Amino acid sequence: MSPPQAAVRAESLSKRFGSVLAVDDLSFALAPGTITGFLGPNGAGKTTTLRMLLGLTAPSKGRALVFDRPYAEVTRPALRIGAVLEATDFHPGRSGRDHLRTLSRSVGLSDIHADEALRRVELEQAAKRRVKGYSLGMRQRLGLAAALLGDPELLILDEPANGLDPEGVRWLRDFLRDFATQGRTVLVSSHVLAEVAQTVDQVLIINRGRLVAESRLAELTARVSGSVRVRTPETDRLRAALEREEIQTSSTNEHALLAHGTSSERVGQIAFAAGVPLYELVAESSSLEDVFLELTAQEQP
Amino acid sequence: MIDQIRAELLKIRSTRTTLGLVVGMIGLIVLFALLSGLLTKAPNLATSEDQRGILDVGSTAGLFSALAGVMLITSEYRHGTIKPTFLFDPRRSRVLAAKAIAGLLAGIALGLVGVALGFGIGALALHTRGIPFALTGAQTALLIGGALAAVALWGVIGVAVGAIVRSQVGTIIGLLAWGLIIDNLLFAFVPSVGRYSPNRAENALEGLTAAHLLPAAAGGAVLLAWAAALTIAGILATARRDVT
Secondary structure, three states, X not given: OOOOOOOEEEEEEEEEEOOEEEEEEEEEEEOOOOEEXXXXXXXXXXXXXXXXXXXXXXXXEEEEEEOOEXXXXXXXXXXXXXXXXXXXXXXXXXXXXXXXXXXXXHOXXXXXXXXHHHHHOOOHHHOXXXXXXXXXXXXXXXXXXXXXXXXXXXXXXXXXXXXXXXXHHHXXXXXXXXXXXXXXXXXXXXXXXXXXXXXXXXXXXXXXOEEEEEEEHXXXXXXXXXXXXXXXXXXXXHHHHHHHOOOOEEEEEOOEEEEEOOOHHHHHHHHHHHOOOOOEEEEEOOOHHHHHHHXXXXXXX | OHHHHHHHHHHHHOOHHHHHHHHHHHHHHHHHHHHHHHHOOHHHHOOHHHHXXXXXXXXXXXXXXXXXXXXXXXXXXXXXXXXXXXXXXXXXXXXXXXXXXXXXXXXXXXXXXXXXXXXXXXXXHHHHOOOOOOOOHHHHHXXXXXXXXXXXXXXXXXXXXXXXXXXXHHHHHHHHHHHHHHHHHHHHHOHHHHOOOHHHHHHHHOOOOOOOOOOHHHHHHHHHHHHHHHHHHHHHHHHHOOOO
8 A cells, every 4th residue: 555645755765975974864754735845954954855845866775756757767856745844055147037047948848937926926027137247136036936947846945934034934934825825835944933924834844864853833832832930939739739730840949930831821820729929920931933042952962 | 766867067167267267278278279270381281281280270179178177077176075975966976977968068169179270270370362262162070070089088988087196286297298298208219109109199080181090980999998987987986995
Protein backbone atom coordinates (compact mmCIF):
# COMPACT_ATOMS: atom_id res chain seq x y z
CA MET A 1 0.00 0.00 0.00
CA SER A 2 1.45 3.32 -0.97
CA PRO A 3 1.13 6.33 1.31
CA PRO A 4 -1.26 9.11 0.22
CA GLN A 5 0.16 11.58 -2.24
CA ALA A 6 2.25 14.31 -0.70
CA ALA A 7 3.36 17.46 -2.49
CA VAL A 8 6.70 17.22 -0.73
CA ARG A 9 8.14 14.25 1.11
CA ALA A 10 11.47 13.59 2.79
CA GLU A 11 12.25 10.00 3.75
CA SER A 12 15.16 9.53 6.16
CA LEU A 13 16.91 12.23 4.23
CA SER A 14 20.58 12.76 5.06
CA LYS A 15 23.40 14.75 3.53
CA ARG A 16 27.01 14.57 4.61
CA PHE A 17 29.64 17.10 3.55
CA GLY A 18 32.96 15.60 4.61
CA SER A 19 32.77 15.25 8.39
CA VAL A 20 29.69 17.48 8.70
CA LEU A 21 26.26 15.89 8.73
CA ALA A 22 24.28 18.82 7.32
CA VAL A 23 20.96 16.97 7.20
CA ASP A 24 20.42 14.08 9.55
CA ASP A 25 17.68 11.50 8.99
CA LEU A 26 14.97 14.01 8.19
CA SER A 27 11.46 12.73 7.46
CA PHE A 28 8.33 14.75 6.79
CA ALA A 29 5.45 14.96 4.36
CA LEU A 30 3.48 18.01 3.26
CA ALA A 31 -0.08 17.64 2.09
CA PRO A 32 -1.14 19.49 -1.05
CA GLY A 33 -2.78 22.84 -0.35
CA THR A 34 -0.80 23.72 2.78
CA ILE A 35 1.62 26.53 3.54
CA THR A 36 4.50 25.26 5.59
CA GLY A 37 7.20 27.30 7.26
CA PHE A 38 10.54 25.52 7.22
CA LEU A 39 12.33 27.04 10.17
CA GLY A 40 15.67 26.82 11.85
CA PRO A 41 18.69 28.94 12.64
CA ASN A 42 21.23 29.69 9.93
CA GLY A 43 23.24 26.58 9.17
CA ALA A 44 20.51 24.21 10.37
CA GLY A 45 20.36 22.44 7.01
CA LYS A 46 17.34 24.17 5.47
CA THR A 47 18.97 25.15 2.19
CA THR A 48 20.63 21.76 1.78
CA THR A 49 17.26 20.07 2.30
CA LEU A 50 15.59 22.32 -0.28
CA ARG A 51 18.41 21.68 -2.77
CA MET A 52 17.91 17.94 -2.37
CA LEU A 53 14.15 18.32 -2.89
CA LEU A 54 14.91 20.24 -6.10
CA GLY A 55 17.39 17.72 -7.45
CA LEU A 56 20.37 20.07 -7.31
CA THR A 57 22.15 18.12 -4.59
CA ALA A 58 22.17 14.35 -4.27
CA PRO A 59 21.19 12.93 -0.84
CA SER A 60 23.83 10.84 0.94
CA LYS A 61 21.01 8.66 2.25
CA GLY A 62 17.23 8.61 2.02
CA ARG A 63 14.98 10.18 -0.57
CA ALA A 64 13.71 13.66 -1.35
CA LEU A 65 10.48 13.60 -3.32
CA VAL A 66 8.16 16.12 -4.93
CA PHE A 67 4.80 14.73 -6.02
CA ASP A 68 6.16 11.33 -4.97
CA ARG A 69 9.10 11.34 -7.34
CA PRO A 70 12.67 12.58 -7.30
CA TYR A 71 12.67 16.04 -8.92
CA ALA A 72 14.56 14.88 -12.00
CA GLU A 73 11.88 12.28 -12.71
CA VAL A 74 8.96 14.71 -12.61
CA THR A 75 7.63 15.31 -16.11
CA ARG A 76 8.23 18.93 -17.11
CA PRO A 77 8.90 20.00 -13.50
CA ALA A 78 8.89 23.73 -14.27
CA LEU A 79 5.17 23.46 -15.00
CA ARG A 80 4.42 21.96 -11.57
CA ILE A 81 7.09 23.29 -9.23
CA GLY A 82 8.46 26.80 -8.88
CA ALA A 83 11.47 27.54 -6.71
CA VAL A 84 13.61 30.44 -5.60
CA LEU A 85 16.86 29.56 -3.88
CA GLU A 86 18.86 32.76 -3.82
CA ALA A 87 18.05 36.31 -4.78
CA THR A 88 21.43 36.63 -6.45
CA ASP A 89 21.08 33.99 -9.16
CA PHE A 90 21.05 36.36 -12.13
CA HIS A 91 23.48 37.47 -14.79
CA PRO A 92 23.98 41.15 -13.89
CA GLY A 93 24.24 42.17 -17.53
CA ARG A 94 21.00 40.55 -18.65
CA SER A 95 17.63 42.29 -18.38
CA GLY A 96 15.01 40.86 -16.09
CA ARG A 97 12.78 40.11 -19.03
CA ASP A 98 15.54 38.33 -20.93
CA HIS A 99 16.33 36.27 -17.84
CA LEU A 100 12.74 35.05 -17.83
CA ARG A 101 12.71 34.57 -21.60
CA THR A 102 15.74 32.25 -21.49
CA LEU A 103 13.94 30.11 -18.92
CA SER A 104 10.51 30.09 -20.53
CA ARG A 105 12.05 29.29 -23.88
CA SER A 106 13.90 26.30 -22.42
CA VAL A 107 10.59 24.64 -21.61
CA GLY A 108 8.82 25.71 -24.78
CA LEU A 109 6.78 28.55 -23.26
CA SER A 110 6.33 31.77 -25.20
CA ASP A 111 7.52 35.22 -24.17
CA ILE A 112 3.94 36.02 -23.15
CA HIS A 113 4.53 33.93 -20.03
CA ALA A 114 7.58 36.02 -19.18
CA ASP A 115 5.57 39.24 -19.46
CA GLU A 116 2.73 37.77 -17.43
CA ALA A 117 5.13 36.69 -14.66
CA LEU A 118 6.66 40.18 -14.59
CA ARG A 119 3.21 41.64 -14.20
CA ARG A 120 2.35 39.31 -11.32
CA VAL A 121 5.37 40.47 -9.33
CA GLU A 122 4.86 44.10 -10.38
CA LEU A 123 8.16 44.44 -12.21
CA GLU A 124 6.93 45.56 -15.64
CA GLN A 125 8.56 48.96 -15.26
CA ALA A 126 12.02 47.43 -14.81
CA ALA A 127 11.56 44.61 -17.32
CA LYS A 128 14.09 45.83 -19.85
CA ARG A 129 16.66 47.15 -17.39
CA ARG A 130 19.71 45.06 -16.64
CA VAL A 131 19.55 43.21 -13.33
CA LYS A 132 22.71 45.00 -12.23
CA GLY A 133 20.54 48.03 -11.42
CA TYR A 134 17.91 46.12 -9.43
CA SER A 135 17.48 46.48 -5.69
CA LEU A 136 17.52 43.36 -3.54
CA GLY A 137 13.75 43.50 -3.26
CA MET A 138 13.42 43.66 -7.05
CA ARG A 139 15.74 40.67 -7.39
CA GLN A 140 13.62 38.71 -4.94
CA ARG A 141 10.60 39.52 -7.09
CA LEU A 142 12.38 38.56 -10.29
CA GLY A 143 13.31 35.23 -8.73
CA LEU A 144 9.68 34.75 -7.80
CA ALA A 145 8.65 35.65 -11.35
CA ALA A 146 10.92 32.90 -12.67
CA ALA A 147 9.34 30.44 -10.24
CA LEU A 148 5.87 31.45 -11.47
CA LEU A 149 6.61 31.12 -15.19
CA GLY A 150 5.18 27.64 -15.49
CA ASP A 151 2.12 28.43 -13.32
CA PRO A 152 3.21 25.85 -10.72
CA GLU A 153 1.10 24.14 -8.06
CA LEU A 154 4.02 23.99 -5.61
CA LEU A 155 6.30 26.86 -4.59
CA ILE A 156 9.56 26.25 -2.73
CA LEU A 157 11.20 29.43 -1.45
CA ASP A 158 14.45 29.72 0.46
CA GLU A 159 14.52 32.75 2.77
CA PRO A 160 12.43 34.89 0.41
CA ALA A 161 12.13 37.69 2.96
CA ASN A 162 15.89 38.17 3.29
CA GLY A 163 16.77 41.76 2.58
CA LEU A 164 13.20 42.85 2.01
CA ASP A 165 11.97 46.05 3.59
CA PRO A 166 8.78 45.88 5.72
CA GLU A 167 6.69 46.82 2.71
CA GLY A 168 8.27 44.01 0.70
CA VAL A 169 7.65 41.52 3.50
CA ARG A 170 3.99 42.50 3.56
CA TRP A 171 3.77 42.22 -0.21
CA LEU A 172 5.28 38.74 -0.07
CA ARG A 173 2.90 37.67 2.69
CA ASP A 174 -0.12 38.80 0.70
CA PHE A 175 1.25 37.14 -2.38
CA LEU A 176 1.78 33.77 -0.67
CA ARG A 177 -1.65 33.87 0.94
CA ASP A 178 -3.23 34.58 -2.39
CA PHE A 179 -1.25 31.74 -3.96
CA ALA A 180 -2.32 29.31 -1.25
CA THR A 181 -5.98 30.22 -1.35
CA GLN A 182 -5.98 28.75 -4.86
CA GLY A 183 -5.32 25.36 -3.26
CA ARG A 184 -1.64 25.35 -4.06
CA THR A 185 1.22 24.29 -1.82
CA VAL A 186 4.00 26.45 -0.41
CA LEU A 187 7.17 25.48 1.44
CA VAL A 188 8.96 28.58 2.67
CA SER A 189 12.12 28.59 4.74
CA SER A 190 13.18 31.24 7.19
CA HIS A 191 15.43 31.67 10.17
CA VAL A 192 13.00 34.18 11.67
CA LEU A 193 9.69 32.77 12.85
CA ALA A 194 8.00 36.16 12.87
CA GLU A 195 8.54 36.52 9.11
CA VAL A 196 6.31 33.58 8.34
CA ALA A 197 4.14 33.27 11.46
CA GLN A 198 1.35 35.29 9.88
CA THR A 199 1.44 33.30 6.66
CA VAL A 200 1.91 29.62 7.38
CA ASP A 201 -0.49 26.88 8.54
CA GLN A 202 2.17 24.61 9.94
CA VAL A 203 5.84 24.67 10.78
CA LEU A 204 8.75 22.28 10.47
CA ILE A 205 11.55 23.30 12.77
CA ILE A 206 15.00 21.85 12.24
CA ASN A 207 18.20 22.31 14.11
CA ARG A 208 21.58 20.82 13.26
CA GLY A 209 20.00 18.87 10.44
CA ARG A 210 17.39 17.16 12.61
CA LEU A 211 13.68 17.75 12.87
CA VAL A 212 12.95 19.19 16.33
CA ALA A 213 9.30 20.09 15.89
CA GLU A 214 6.54 19.54 13.39
CA SER A 215 3.26 21.10 14.31
CA ARG A 216 0.36 23.19 13.22
CA LEU A 217 0.96 26.84 13.94
CA ALA A 218 -2.06 26.84 16.26
CA GLU A 219 -0.49 24.12 18.43
CA LEU A 220 2.73 26.05 18.61
CA THR A 221 0.82 29.16 19.61
CA ALA A 222 -0.97 27.17 22.32
CA ARG A 223 2.37 26.24 23.86
CA VAL A 224 2.98 29.92 24.16
CA SER A 225 0.04 30.54 26.51
CA GLY A 226 2.25 31.65 29.28
CA SER A 227 2.47 31.58 33.00
CA VAL A 228 1.13 33.95 35.61
CA ARG A 229 3.36 35.28 38.35
CA VAL A 230 1.58 35.88 41.67
CA ARG A 231 2.94 37.54 44.80
CA THR A 232 1.07 36.63 47.95
CA PRO A 233 1.83 36.17 51.66
CA GLU A 234 -0.01 32.81 51.60
CA THR A 235 1.70 30.81 48.89
CA ASP A 236 0.74 27.42 50.34
CA ARG A 237 -3.00 28.14 50.39
CA LEU A 238 -2.94 29.62 46.91
CA ARG A 239 -0.97 26.66 45.56
CA ALA A 240 -3.50 24.25 47.04
CA ALA A 241 -6.40 26.25 45.58
CA LEU A 242 -4.81 26.34 42.13
CA GLU A 243 -3.96 22.65 42.17
CA ARG A 244 -7.56 21.80 43.00
CA GLU A 245 -8.35 23.51 39.66
CA GLU A 246 -5.61 21.41 38.03
CA ILE A 247 -3.33 24.33 37.46
CA GLN A 248 0.37 23.50 37.68
CA THR A 249 2.45 25.76 39.85
CA SER A 250 6.04 26.29 40.71
CA SER A 251 7.45 28.60 43.33
CA THR A 252 10.05 31.17 42.62
CA ASN A 253 10.57 32.27 46.23
CA GLU A 254 8.58 32.04 49.49
CA HIS A 255 6.28 34.93 48.58
CA ALA A 256 5.65 34.20 44.92
CA LEU A 257 4.24 31.50 42.66
CA LEU A 258 4.19 30.78 38.96
CA ALA A 259 0.94 29.31 37.65
CA HIS A 260 1.36 27.64 34.27
CA GLY A 261 -0.89 27.42 31.26
CA THR A 262 -3.52 29.80 32.57
CA SER A 263 -4.55 33.41 32.54
CA SER A 264 -4.27 36.17 35.11
CA GLU A 265 -8.09 36.49 35.19
CA ARG A 266 -8.51 32.86 36.23
CA VAL A 267 -5.81 33.01 38.88
CA GLY A 268 -7.38 36.18 40.28
CA GLN A 269 -10.80 34.53 40.52
CA ILE A 270 -9.45 31.40 42.21
CA ALA A 271 -7.55 33.53 44.72
CA PHE A 272 -10.63 35.61 45.44
CA ALA A 273 -12.77 32.49 45.92
CA ALA A 274 -10.17 31.03 48.28
CA GLY A 275 -9.84 34.31 50.18
CA VAL A 276 -6.13 34.63 49.48
CA PRO A 277 -4.84 38.20 49.33
CA LEU A 278 -2.74 39.03 46.28
CA TYR A 279 -0.11 41.75 46.17
CA GLU A 280 0.81 41.29 42.54
CA LEU A 281 -0.58 39.45 39.50
CA VAL A 282 1.39 39.49 36.24
CA ALA A 283 0.84 37.57 33.01
CA GLU A 284 4.20 36.44 31.64
CA SER A 285 3.38 35.16 28.19
CA SER A 286 6.45 34.06 26.32
CA SER A 287 6.36 34.98 22.68
CA LEU A 288 6.24 32.61 19.76
CA GLU A 289 9.80 33.68 19.11
CA ASP A 290 10.82 32.44 22.58
CA VAL A 291 9.39 29.01 21.86
CA PHE A 292 11.25 28.94 18.58
CA LEU A 293 14.51 29.92 20.24
CA GLU A 294 13.98 27.35 22.96
CA LEU A 295 13.39 24.61 20.36
CA THR A 296 16.42 25.55 18.34
CA ALA A 297 18.76 26.36 21.21
CA GLN A 298 22.16 24.92 20.38
CA GLU A 299 22.97 22.10 22.75
CA GLN A 300 26.52 22.50 23.90
CA PRO A 301 28.55 19.50 22.79
CA MET B 1 16.01 19.82 -27.42
CA ILE B 2 15.24 22.56 -29.94
CA ASP B 3 13.74 24.60 -27.08
CA GLN B 4 16.91 24.14 -25.05
CA ILE B 5 19.12 25.23 -27.95
CA ARG B 6 16.94 28.31 -28.55
CA ALA B 7 17.23 29.18 -24.86
CA GLU B 8 21.02 28.84 -24.99
CA LEU B 9 21.26 31.01 -28.10
CA LEU B 10 19.17 33.67 -26.33
CA LYS B 11 21.56 33.52 -23.39
CA ILE B 12 24.42 34.23 -25.78
CA ARG B 13 22.61 37.15 -27.38
CA SER B 14 21.20 38.77 -24.28
CA THR B 15 24.38 39.98 -22.58
CA ARG B 16 27.08 42.33 -23.78
CA THR B 17 29.77 39.69 -23.34
CA THR B 18 29.13 38.38 -26.82
CA LEU B 19 29.33 41.83 -28.35
CA GLY B 20 32.66 42.31 -26.58
CA LEU B 21 33.96 39.03 -27.96
CA VAL B 22 32.89 39.87 -31.51
CA VAL B 23 34.38 43.36 -31.40
CA GLY B 24 37.59 42.06 -29.85
CA MET B 25 37.87 39.31 -32.44
CA ILE B 26 37.28 41.62 -35.41
CA GLY B 27 39.76 44.16 -34.08
CA LEU B 28 42.46 41.58 -33.47
CA ILE B 29 42.03 39.81 -36.81
CA VAL B 30 41.95 43.05 -38.80
CA LEU B 31 45.06 44.26 -37.00
CA PHE B 32 46.99 40.99 -37.48
CA ALA B 33 45.88 40.60 -41.10
CA LEU B 34 46.91 44.16 -41.99
CA LEU B 35 50.23 43.95 -40.17
CA SER B 36 51.25 40.60 -41.60
CA GLY B 37 49.81 41.32 -45.06
CA LEU B 38 51.51 44.66 -45.44
CA LEU B 39 54.72 44.28 -43.45
CA THR B 40 55.89 40.81 -44.48
CA LYS B 41 58.61 41.27 -47.09
CA ALA B 42 57.67 40.12 -50.58
CA PRO B 43 60.43 37.45 -50.90
CA ASN B 44 58.97 35.84 -47.75
CA LEU B 45 55.59 35.49 -49.44
CA ALA B 46 56.63 33.44 -52.46
CA THR B 47 55.47 29.92 -51.54
CA SER B 48 52.02 28.65 -50.66
CA GLU B 49 53.30 27.80 -47.18
CA ASP B 50 54.47 31.40 -46.70
CA GLN B 51 51.16 32.81 -47.87
CA ARG B 52 49.21 30.54 -45.54
CA GLY B 53 50.76 32.48 -42.68
CA ILE B 54 48.91 35.64 -43.66
CA LEU B 55 45.78 34.07 -45.15
CA ASP B 56 45.10 31.94 -42.06
CA VAL B 57 45.00 34.83 -39.57
CA GLY B 58 41.24 34.29 -39.38
CA SER B 59 41.69 31.05 -37.46
CA THR B 60 42.46 33.32 -34.48
CA ALA B 61 38.66 33.31 -34.25
CA GLY B 62 39.07 29.88 -32.62
CA LEU B 63 40.30 31.60 -29.45
CA PHE B 64 37.14 33.74 -29.34
CA SER B 65 34.96 30.80 -30.18
CA ALA B 66 36.47 28.85 -27.28
CA LEU B 67 35.91 31.86 -24.99
CA ALA B 68 32.28 32.10 -26.10
CA GLY B 69 31.85 28.41 -25.29
CA VAL B 70 33.53 28.83 -21.90
CA MET B 71 31.22 31.76 -21.08
CA LEU B 72 28.16 29.77 -22.04
CA ILE B 73 28.68 27.42 -19.12
CA THR B 74 30.99 29.11 -16.61
CA SER B 75 28.99 32.34 -16.40
CA GLU B 76 26.03 30.19 -15.31
CA TYR B 77 28.07 28.81 -12.42
CA ARG B 78 29.59 32.20 -11.67
CA HIS B 79 26.28 34.04 -11.45
CA GLY B 80 24.24 31.13 -10.09
CA THR B 81 21.89 30.99 -13.08
CA ILE B 82 22.82 27.32 -13.42
CA LYS B 83 20.29 26.68 -10.62
CA PRO B 84 17.21 27.98 -12.46
CA THR B 85 18.58 26.41 -15.64
CA PHE B 86 18.67 22.95 -14.01
CA LEU B 87 15.37 23.54 -12.21
CA PHE B 88 13.70 24.16 -15.54
CA ASP B 89 15.36 21.14 -17.12
CA PRO B 90 16.85 18.71 -14.61
CA ARG B 91 18.13 16.43 -17.37
CA ARG B 92 21.58 17.89 -17.15
CA SER B 93 23.06 15.91 -20.04
CA ARG B 94 20.47 17.46 -22.33
CA VAL B 95 21.24 20.94 -21.08
CA LEU B 96 24.94 20.30 -21.70
CA ALA B 97 24.30 18.88 -25.15
CA ALA B 98 22.23 21.96 -26.01
CA LYS B 99 25.07 24.16 -24.80
CA ALA B 100 27.59 22.23 -26.90
CA ILE B 101 25.41 22.71 -29.98
CA ALA B 102 24.93 26.40 -29.16
CA GLY B 103 28.72 26.65 -28.78
CA LEU B 104 29.12 25.02 -32.19
CA LEU B 105 26.67 27.46 -33.77
CA ALA B 106 28.33 30.43 -32.12
CA GLY B 107 31.66 29.08 -33.35
CA ILE B 108 30.35 28.83 -36.90
CA ALA B 109 29.12 32.43 -36.76
CA LEU B 110 32.39 33.73 -35.35
CA GLY B 111 34.33 31.56 -37.80
CA LEU B 112 32.45 32.90 -40.82
CA VAL B 113 33.22 36.48 -39.82
CA GLY B 114 36.78 35.86 -38.68
CA VAL B 115 37.89 33.62 -41.55
CA ALA B 116 36.27 35.87 -44.16
CA LEU B 117 38.04 38.90 -42.69
CA GLY B 118 41.42 37.19 -42.31
CA PHE B 119 41.41 35.58 -45.73
CA GLY B 120 39.91 38.63 -47.45
CA ILE B 121 42.41 41.11 -46.04
CA GLY B 122 45.32 38.74 -46.68
CA ALA B 123 44.29 38.10 -50.29
CA LEU B 124 43.68 41.81 -50.84
CA ALA B 125 47.13 42.62 -49.47
CA LEU B 126 48.76 40.12 -51.86
CA HIS B 127 46.74 41.49 -54.76
CA THR B 128 47.48 45.16 -54.13
CA ARG B 129 51.18 44.39 -53.71
CA GLY B 130 51.19 42.49 -57.00
CA ILE B 131 52.29 39.20 -55.41
CA PRO B 132 50.91 36.18 -57.29
CA PHE B 133 48.52 33.99 -55.30
CA ALA B 134 50.40 30.73 -54.70
CA LEU B 135 47.70 28.43 -53.27
CA THR B 136 45.88 25.99 -55.50
CA GLY B 137 42.09 25.88 -55.40
CA ALA B 138 42.18 22.72 -53.28
CA GLN B 139 44.66 24.26 -50.84
CA THR B 140 42.49 27.38 -50.54
CA ALA B 141 39.37 25.31 -49.92
CA LEU B 142 41.18 23.29 -47.25
CA LEU B 143 42.48 26.45 -45.60
CA ILE B 144 39.07 28.11 -45.43
CA GLY B 145 37.00 25.00 -44.74
CA GLY B 146 39.49 23.65 -42.19
CA ALA B 147 39.66 26.97 -40.34
CA LEU B 148 35.87 27.23 -40.23
CA ALA B 149 35.48 23.69 -38.93
CA ALA B 150 38.21 24.22 -36.34
CA VAL B 151 36.79 27.52 -35.09
CA ALA B 152 33.36 25.87 -34.74
CA LEU B 153 34.81 22.90 -32.81
CA TRP B 154 36.66 25.24 -30.46
CA GLY B 155 33.25 26.53 -29.38
CA VAL B 156 32.31 22.98 -28.38
CA ILE B 157 35.65 22.45 -26.64
CA GLY B 158 35.14 25.69 -24.70
CA VAL B 159 31.77 24.48 -23.37
CA ALA B 160 33.19 21.07 -22.48
CA VAL B 161 36.26 22.34 -20.62
CA GLY B 162 34.12 24.96 -18.86
CA ALA B 163 31.74 22.21 -17.71
CA ILE B 164 34.64 20.21 -16.30
CA VAL B 165 36.45 23.11 -14.60
CA ARG B 166 33.38 25.29 -13.75
CA SER B 167 35.47 28.26 -12.62
CA GLN B 168 35.46 30.96 -15.30
CA VAL B 169 38.88 32.37 -14.51
CA GLY B 170 40.31 28.90 -14.01
CA THR B 171 39.03 27.68 -17.36
CA ILE B 172 40.32 30.70 -19.27
CA ILE B 173 43.74 30.60 -17.62
CA GLY B 174 43.92 26.86 -18.23
CA LEU B 175 43.06 27.15 -21.92
CA LEU B 176 45.50 30.04 -22.45
CA ALA B 177 48.27 28.22 -20.58
CA TRP B 178 47.62 25.17 -22.72
CA GLY B 179 47.46 27.03 -26.03
CA LEU B 180 50.31 29.47 -25.48
CA ILE B 181 52.79 27.42 -23.43
CA ILE B 182 52.16 23.74 -22.81
CA ASP B 183 51.08 22.85 -26.33
CA ASN B 184 54.11 24.59 -27.85
CA LEU B 185 56.53 22.90 -25.47
CA LEU B 186 54.92 19.52 -26.07
CA PHE B 187 55.12 19.88 -29.84
CA ALA B 188 58.70 21.16 -29.69
CA PHE B 189 60.05 18.43 -27.44
CA VAL B 190 57.76 15.44 -28.02
CA PRO B 191 56.27 16.04 -31.48
CA SER B 192 55.13 12.42 -31.81
CA VAL B 193 52.69 13.14 -28.96
CA GLY B 194 52.28 16.87 -29.44
CA ARG B 195 50.91 16.50 -32.94
CA TYR B 196 47.77 14.95 -31.47
CA SER B 197 46.96 18.09 -29.47
CA PRO B 198 43.83 19.99 -30.56
CA ASN B 199 45.92 22.95 -31.70
CA ARG B 200 48.25 20.86 -33.92
CA ALA B 201 45.33 18.83 -35.21
CA GLU B 202 43.77 22.15 -36.22
CA ASN B 203 46.98 23.15 -38.04
CA ALA B 204 46.91 19.86 -39.92
CA LEU B 205 43.20 20.28 -40.75
CA GLU B 206 43.92 23.69 -42.28
CA GLY B 207 46.45 22.10 -44.59
CA LEU B 208 49.65 23.28 -42.92
CA THR B 209 52.52 21.00 -43.78
CA ALA B 210 55.11 21.71 -41.09
CA ALA B 211 57.21 18.77 -39.94
CA HIS B 212 55.50 16.16 -37.73
CA LEU B 213 51.94 17.39 -38.42
CA LEU B 214 49.29 14.79 -39.21
CA PRO B 215 47.68 14.59 -42.67
CA ALA B 216 44.70 16.97 -43.03
CA ALA B 217 41.99 14.31 -42.73
CA ALA B 218 43.61 12.76 -39.67
CA GLY B 219 43.95 16.22 -38.14
CA GLY B 220 40.23 16.80 -38.61
CA ALA B 221 39.39 13.45 -37.07
CA VAL B 222 41.65 14.10 -34.07
CA LEU B 223 40.13 17.56 -33.43
CA LEU B 224 36.63 16.11 -33.67
CA ALA B 225 37.61 13.31 -31.27
CA TRP B 226 38.89 15.91 -28.78
CA ALA B 227 35.62 17.83 -28.96
CA ALA B 228 33.56 14.66 -28.54
CA ALA B 229 35.66 13.20 -25.71
CA LEU B 230 35.76 16.47 -23.76
CA THR B 231 32.01 16.91 -24.21
CA ILE B 232 31.35 13.45 -22.81
CA ALA B 233 33.70 14.17 -19.89
CA GLY B 234 31.87 17.47 -19.30
CA ILE B 235 28.48 15.75 -19.32
CA LEU B 236 29.66 13.07 -16.90
CA ALA B 237 31.22 15.63 -14.57
CA THR B 238 28.03 17.71 -14.59
CA ALA B 239 25.76 14.73 -13.95
CA ARG B 240 27.66 13.66 -10.84
CA ARG B 241 28.37 16.86 -9.00
CA ASP B 242 26.12 18.83 -6.64
CA VAL B 243 25.07 22.28 -7.73
CA THR B 244 25.47 24.84 -4.96
